[in-house]
Amino acid sequence: MTVVASRRSVMAGGALVVAFAMARASLGQTDAGTKLAGDLAKFPWLDSWIAVDGEGRITVFTGKAELGQGIRTAFIQLAADELDVTPERVSLVTADTARTPDEGVTAGSHSMQDSGAAIRNAAANVRLMLAQAAATRWGLPPSEVATRGGAAHAPDGRTIGYGPLAAALSLHVAARPDAPLKSAGDRRLIGRNWPRVDIPAKLTGGPAYRRCRQRRVRRPRSASARHAAVARADQGSDRRLTANAGCRRMSATLERALERTAREVDDGKTSPGG
């Protein structure tokens, strides 16, 4: 078994990090001893990556954040191709700490190789499981079951949608590394230009980049200066002020409430407390 620990992670985290990585990596090993692709090695359970609901709708989970590089679109293309569904059947949840695998930072051109590889292979695993479930139901060898358009098809014309198949299936199983991937000739979406799904909202004032609360960091006015102790800016309003490493972190619902807090910080008017 090979454990890959970067020099940086060893330097930063020491032996504890390495031991943890070994424990998690071992989950990703199969009897064949082949390594799972990308972050499937860290999170081998299929339901960490993919859900299929009773209507056959697919949800894909990624720990990488869409920030305009287009991964929302690319991951949908990967999953839809491997699952033999149209991309409209696939929705994607990105970087939600409650729902998605913790894939660390989104940086260094790693999203496709870490998360993309995981999603693609997880989708291939799920397609295989759905095909096998249909084969079992029909008493056919799995090789005779084809998948297309979000359904399994038998040679005699019988067909069953992913929804009912998935309803009788748990995806809380470890991925296998050898689930067959689509060959280049069988891909309909991967490798083709597909309009980015995040762009329309960015052209029309959709909720991209909007938060319920506005946040700002205020640094002291000079490198050596330090703000006074942490203050709760304004009892009774929703303004909040905290301090860390000499910086004030502020938040408020309305931008101008935030500006007022900033001015008070600059003027030394916020009293310590809270």
Added chain:
Amino acid sequence: MSVTFTLNGHAAAVDADPATPLLYALLGELRLNGAKYGCGVGQCGACTVLVDDRPAFSCLLPLSAARGRRVRTVEGLGETGRLGPVQAAFEAEQAAQCGYCIAGMIMRAQALLERNNRPAESEVRTALSPNLCRCGTHMRILRAVRRAAVAMGGAVRDAGEPVGPS
């Protein structure tokens, strides 16, 4: 004291200090998303809106300066499925990466093309120069403006400068 103006063709009233930047009223009280807070000092253009058809940095413009005037934001140009010609051109050219600057870019391009739908390439570049894009989407943005000019019955003249692969 309430400040009233026209927002995307509808009457709007904001009850706030007249010195409040227009942007804060748009994002806060008026619950719009399009104009963005970038730098807050008129140096990036992410907050650009049209005031009586001219582009303005809404982060610098006091609410009082909008009184009685026509304010337009990207929301007023169209919506998904019914995009305005500039928005549609940006979509066709996939001219957004992170997209933070794009509403401001679209508004500035809209103002230019409404005033002159046959600008020279150099005029396009000059008109857009107050707006920064740090993703590096500039070539796609320029292509989108050229496409929008055609859609609005004109064309960008002398668009012969190198624009990179399409």
